[in-house]
Structures are given as structure tokens and as C-alpha cells.
Amino acid sequence: MSDRLYRTVRAGYMALTDCAPLIIAQELGFDLQEGIRLEPVRMNSWSGIRDGLAFEKLECAHMPGALALAMHLGLSGMKTGIRVPLLLGHGGNGITVSTDLYEEAAAILGSAMPTTRSESGMLVRVVAEKRKANKQPRLRLGAVHAFSSLNYELRAWLAHAGLDPDVDVELIVVPRPKMVEALAIGEIDGFSVGDPWGQLAVEAGIGRIVATKADLYPYSPEKVLAFRSAWVEGHYEIAVKTAAVVSRALGWAAQEENHAELAQILTQEEYLDLPEEVLSRALDCKPKLAPDTDGEPVARYLDFSGDNQPTTADAMWLLAQMRRWEQVKPGCEADVAEVFKPFEPIGSTVAKLEVGSKKDPAAAAFDGVDFTEGDVEAYKQAFAV
Numbered sequence: 001m002s003d004r005l006y007r008t009v010r011a012g013y014m015a016l017t018d019c020a021p022l023i024i025a026q027e028l029g030f031d032l033q034e035g036i037r038l039e040p041v042r043m044n045s046w047s048g049i050r051d052g053l054a055f056e057k058l059e060c061a062h063m064p065g066a067l068a069l070a071m072h073l074g075l076s077g078m079k080t081g082i083r084v085p086l087l088l089g090h091g092g093n094g095i096t097v098s099t100d101l102y103e104e105a106a107a108i109l110g111s112a113m114p115t116t117r118s119e120s121g122m123l124v125r126v127v128a129e130k131r132k133a134n135k136q137p138r139l140r141l142g143a144v145h146a147f148s149s150l151n152y153e154l155r156a157w158l159a160h161a162g163l164d165p166d167v168d169v170e171l172i173v174v175p176r177p178k179m180v181e182a183l184a185i186g187e188i189d190g191f192s193v194g195d196p197w198g199q200l201a202v203e204a205g206i207g208r209i210v211a212t213k214a215d216l217y218p219y220s221p222e223k224v225l226a227f228r229s230a231w232v233e234g235h236y237e238i239a240v241k242t243a244a245v246v247s248r249a250l251g252w253a254a255q256e257e258n259h260a261e262l263a264q265i266l267t268q269e270e271y272l273d274l275p276e277e278v279l280s281r282a283l284d285c286k287p288k289l290a291p292d293t294d295g296e297p298v299a300r301y302l303d304f305s306g307d308n309q310p311t312t313a314d315a316m317w318l319l320a321q322m323r324r325w326e327q328v329k330p331g332c333e334a335d336v337a338e339v340f341k342p343f344e345p346i347g348s349t350v351a352k353l354e355v356g357s358k359k360d361p362a363a364a365a366f367d368g369v370d371f372t373e374g375d376v377e378a379y380k381q382a383f384a385v
Contacts, residue, residue, distance in 0.1 A: 006037035007235075009242050011225075012049040012061035013040055014176065015272045016194040017282045017302060018092040018223050019062050020262060024249035027265050034241040042270070045175060046145040047077070053228055054080040059235075060227045060242060062088060064148035065310075066318045068226040069336050075328060076147050081229030085243045085343040087314070088223040089250060089304040092282070093150055093213035094198035095120075095157060097190035098183055099291065101127055101139070102208050118366035120210040121161025124190070128168050142174035142182060142191040152321040153216050154192035159385040160367050183207055194223075195282045195302060196274055202288050203278065209289040214300040219363040221314040224340075240343045247308065254305035259283040310340035316373040317361035323380045330377060 009031075013019040022040050025031050031038035041058060043049045046067055052058040054077055068084050070076035105123035106113060108130065114120050128139050141158075143151040155165040165171055174182050174191065180201045182188045190207075191197075201207030213222065225246055232239045252258055263279040266272045272279065281287050282302050286295030315336045322328045362371035369382045 006032065006035060007238050008037045008039050009059045009238060010039045010041050010057070011242075012043045012052050012058040012063075014043060014046065014049065014062065014194075015274075016062075016092065016176075016223075017196055017266065017272070017279055018089055018194060019272075020253050020266060020283075021088055021246050021249040021304065022062055022225075023265060023271055024253055024262065025245045028249070028252065030245040030248050031242075034245050036238055036241050036245070038242065038245065040271075044177070046148070050077045053082075053226065054078045056228070056231075059231055060225055060239075062223055063226050064145060064150070065221045065224045065314065065340070066147040066149060066152070066322060067145060068224055069315065069318055069322070069339060070147040070327075071226075072339050073328065073332060073335060082339055083227045083229045083232050083239075084224045084310050084315075084340045085227070085239075086225040086247055086250075087221055087308040087310050088225055088246075089253075089302065089308065090219065090222055090306070091213050091300050092195045092222060092302045093153060093192065094195065094209040094287070095154060095190065095192045095211040096183070096198040096201050096207040096209050097123060098186075098188075098207055099205065100186075101189045102210070104130075117211045117215040119161070121157045121163065123210060124158060124169065125161045125163050127189075128163060132168070138168065138170045139189045140170045140172055140187070142172055142179060142188045142193075144176045144179075144193055145173065146327065147322070149213065149217075149220065149222055149318075149321070150192040150194065152325065153211075153213055155325055156321075156367065157211055157216060159383065164385050180204060180206070195287065196272070196278045199278050199281065199288050200274070202291055203275075205291045208291070209287065212287070212298055212301055214298055216366045217362070217364075218300045219359040220317055220361045220365075221310070221340075224310065236343075237346050240346050243343050244345075250304045250308055253283075254303075256284070309342045312337055312340060313373040314361050315340035316376055317371060320371060320376045320379045323376055324383060333376060 026038045072082040108126045198209045267276040281295040285301040
């Protein structure tokens with residue numbers, strides 16, 4: 001087929017390991033087999049992706065699920081109707097603290113050091129309490145966007161340790177490419193970010209990954225494939241084909257025998273331009289968590305397998321986090337109920353959507369708080385902070 005006969009679909013992405021399905025769909029030609037040309041567009045910030053989608057510079061994008069809801073509700077940037085037909089896997093996030101903070105906490109705690117990553121917020125608590133007692137500045141922790149699981153996981157982790165994230169520490173937004181540098185110069189004491197940036201801080205000897213999304217909320221939604229609703233309405237068949245080829249790429253990326261090739265592709269300059277070894281560890285769920293150690297097995301650290309079709313429960317879970325942290329007023333359930341919804345297949349689409357086992361987004365949550373998609377407010381009220 002001549003290039004001019006392919007319909008180009010521009011897909012924004014950030015240079016994170018979990019952008020892999022978009023890259024693979026194009027690199028392995030899954031898109032051309034459906035008669036479309038997927039054009040991955042590397043962006044520098046989530047705000048840039050948000051605005052690119054809103055102002056029609058992109059047709060779809062790799063983005064945090066919460067940001068997709070925030071766009072739809074008019075809470076971030078220009079209010080834009082959004083449709084999410086596909087989750088882009090699970091996991092990939094990590095909370096990293098500086099080696100200085102870790103060592104200071106270890107000296108205070110001694111034999112009382114937390115033995116599980118889900119309880120590691122205690123490291124921040126004891127140092128924060130020491131600083132408060134000495135009338136020193138609060139610890140500063142970074143996240144890349146307010147409307148992201150990275151922000152919610154950091155807040156929940158701190159609250160679980162007995163800290164009020166808005167009082168006892170200072171949370172700031174730091175651009176993803178500046179995270180490691182900010183940690184190195186002491187501008188921040190830790191951060192919550194997607195792979196591979198935590199591993200890069202560990203590689204540099206300046207940080208330790210003390211908790212991962214897999215330790216906190218292993219089945220909760222993470223990045224999604226988001227479309228402008230208006231574009232979908234006018235180009236439904238193309239949208240369906242786009243989601244289908246990305247779903248096919250998810251299935252390919254989930255296969256362990258493909259991880260070496262996937263890492264080689266992602267390491268290229270036009271994509272992530274990062275060390276292949278670091279990417280391979282993430283793909284194999286064996287991230288490097290501390291300096292002078294090898295990769296450590298972390299189940300579901302980054303998982304492209306399973307059922308990646310979105311559900312109303314996924315949307316309500318994210319809305320519940322937004323409610324918990326007072327980002328949205330009550331009563332938005334009906335507005336977001338149709339956002340996370342798979343496309344209906346059309347005719348003879350070659351690449352069928354991958355389907356596997358689906359768990360509740362709150363399954364195995366580290367805080368043990370029950371979640372019911374029909375009662376967001378009850379979830380919010382279950383927390384003291």
C-alpha cells in the first residue's frame with residue numbers, strides 16, 4: 001500500500017518505559033497491517049501532552065488515567081471530552097528517597113527499620129519529625145503532575161505512615177527530566193516517578209527506591225491510551241484500529257521472550273535514549289532498588305499482561321483518589337462513567353483487543369481500605385487523612 005493511502009494517527013508519549021506499546025505498534029508494523037500509520041510523538045511534559053490532545057495536535061496519547069479524567073472534567077487545561085478505550089499495562093512507578101535521607105532514617109530507627117516496602121513511609125516520618133523538632137525546613141518531595149497516580153501513591157504512602165502530605169512535608173511538581181538532577185543537588189529529598197527515573201537515581205548512587213506501585217496498589221490503573229471524544233466520533237473506525245494495534249503491542253510486550261528486543265528498540269535515541277540494561281531490568285520486573293545491588297524481583301513491577309480493557313471501576317477508583325485529596329467536588333460520578341470504556345470492534349479488524357484476567361483496582365491495596373465503585377464518598381471517608 002502506498003504511504004499516502006495510510007491514515008496518520010499522531011500519538012503523544014513521554015519517555016517512560018511504559019510507553020512501549022505505542023512504540024512497538026509502530027516499530028513492528030502492526031499499524032500498517034490495519035491500514036493506519038501510527039506516529040509516536042515524543043513530548044516533554046504531561047501538560048504538553050494534555051494541550052496537544054486538547055488543541056488537536058495529537059489524536060491520542062499515553063497519559064496518566066487521572067489526567068484523562070481531569071481533562072474531561074475541565075480540571076486541567078481546556079475542558080476536553082476524552083475517551084479511554086485501553087489501559088497501557090499496570091505498575092511502573094516508584095518512590096525514591098535520597099541516600100542521605102535513607103541513612104539519616106536508618107540511624108534514627110536502628111533495628112526498627114521497616115521490613116516491607118509498603119511500610120517504608122516511616123523513613124520519611126522519622127526524619128520529618130526530627131526536622132520539625134529542630135525547627136528545620138520541611139522535607140521536599142517531588143511528583144510530576146498533580147493529576148497522576150504518582151501523586152496519589154506518594155500521598156497515600158505518607159499518610160499511611162502518619163504524615164499529612166500537605167502539612168508535614170512539602171510536595172512540589174518537578175519536571176520528569178529534572179528529577180534526578182534535583183535529587184542530586186539537594187533541591188528535593190525524594191520523588192515519585194515512573195520507570196526508569198528511579199532506577200537512574202539508584203545507578204547514580206544518590207537514591208534508593210523504597211516503594212513501588214506494585215507494593216501499594218498493584219491492580220490500580222496507571223497510564224492509558226486517551227483520545228479526544230470529538231475525534232473518535234468523526235473517525236471511529238480509525239480509532240478502533242488504533243486501539244487494536246496498541247492492544248496487540250501490549251500482548252507482544254508482555255511476552256518475556258520479547259523483552260530483549262523491546263529494550264533494544266526503546267533504548268534508541270528517538271525513543272527513550274537510555275541504557276538498555278536499565279530498561280531490561282524494568283521489563284523483567286527486576287529493578288535495581290539500591291546502589292551496589294543487582295536487580296531485585298518485584299512482582300508486577302511493570303506488567304503489560306492481563307486484561308487491559310478499562311472499566312467503570314477503574315475510572316471510579318481514580319475519581320476516589322481525586323476526591324480523597326480534594327481535587328474535585330463530589331457528584332462527578334456520572335460525568336466520568338463513560339470515559340473508561342472499550343471500543344466496540346468493527347468488522348474484520350485484524351488486531352483484536354487482548355483480554356485476560358481482570359481484578360478490582362483496589363485488590364491487594366497496602367492500606368487494606370475497601371473500595372466500592374458505587375460509593376466513592378465512603379472510600380474518601382474511610383481515611384483520617
